[in-house]
Amino acid sequence: MAKYFAFNAQHAIDYIKNLVKEEGYDFFQPDQTLTAYEFGDGNLNLVFRISDEQNNSVILKQALPYARCVGESWPLTLDRARIEAEVLVNHGAICPEHTANVLHYNPVSALTILEDLGHLQILRTAQINAEHFPLLGQHVARYLSYTGFYNSDFYLAAQDKKAKVTQFTNPELCQITEDLFFNDILREHERNNYPAQLQSTVSKLQSNAALHLAIAKLKAQFLSCPQTLLHGDMHSGSIFADQSTTKIIDPEFGFFGPIGFDIGSFIGNLLLNYCAQNARISEFVIRRNYHSHLLTCLQESYSLFEQQWLALIVKQSTDLNLQANGYAEHFMQQVLQDAIGYCGVELIRRTIGLAHVADIDGIEDEQARLDVQRHTLALGEQLVLNAHTCNNKEEFFSLLISQLN
């Protein structure tokens, strides 16, 4: 069996040609001249586009044995390529309309061939440019509720569920999230990254005992609550979209965890963009309209997510105990409170932790950027602290609006 090595563009071409010639894959005609280039802009992996003369193309994504954004000093398991491919296959079987299609997967080379989604836009880039996506909330709700429900104890037979929890055990990538989301932000840490002007705000946040307690509860849920197969990194860079289509990529942080985590991360990224637009859009009416679009997307995504979960529990639950009157509502209230908490943590960690977002870091005016950072920190803190007071989504939306004005 061939050994792992990190590809260059020529390796990517040779690999694809071999699949077409020797293994019967039909991505390209056998006699086509192929070209390739690497264009990954994520924190972790190589991404190549391989095209023929007619501009047909596929994507080859390969894991490196370390985190790309840091280098070889941060070794990282190649098993993340397996997790990513297998989550995509699992989610794609449940919700093909919103999951990137896996065309081929090789665990030894830690690579996956994916459909090329380059005709769509990465959501983060498009939202930085204040583009509207009227179906985004609806599509994300569908993806998260369906993949969530059909991988949960409400639906899976008990032993199948445990087998899947084992299949998707992802300790190294979970450790990254455990460190970056929960640990680093509450203390001085060399991985943290924020300007000196924020020091007093950060010190105050880090000395808030109530915040430490609330984040301890969220981390405990993350560590020991295998409710469903999460995407695990549901930020705006993991979503391709246009006016009619939404496709999810990059679930290498996938594992069985708390249902509120993915929807909370998604909403957190909408709010990071919302806050950033205060500095990006100077014209009041345009900013107000865009803010209103983001809030509609947020409310729609959460409302439909909850509505579809509740409908699936009623229609498709297989576990008799979990069908007890009132249990579904009790369960979804906990999911809501978790989601609000994880949303708040995402706002904080993207402001002061290792991995930031271009929505904020790309704001050129320093004072305007600092104002946005203070806002995301305050909003994140309030959401984490007050999540437990929200008994239903309406109370969440009111809390949010009170913090945004």
Ligand SMILES: Nc1ncnc2c1ncn2[C@@H]1O[C@H](COP(=O)(O)OP(=O)(O)O)[C@@H](O)[C@H]1O
């Ligand atoms: N299926 C795809 N089609 C087109 N471009 C893709 C696809 N998957 C990834 N990319 C491109 O590669 C970039 C990095 O991919 P991503 O999966 O986020 O990598 P990482 O795991 O390193 O974060 C994306 O921002 C996008 O531009």
Ligand SMILES: CSC[C@H]1O[C@H](OP(=O)(O)O)[C@H](O)[C@@H]1O
């Ligand atoms: C060192 S990993 C930091 C950060 O990067 C991941 O995102 P992506 O792979 O999509 O760039 C994830 O959000 C991690 O928290």
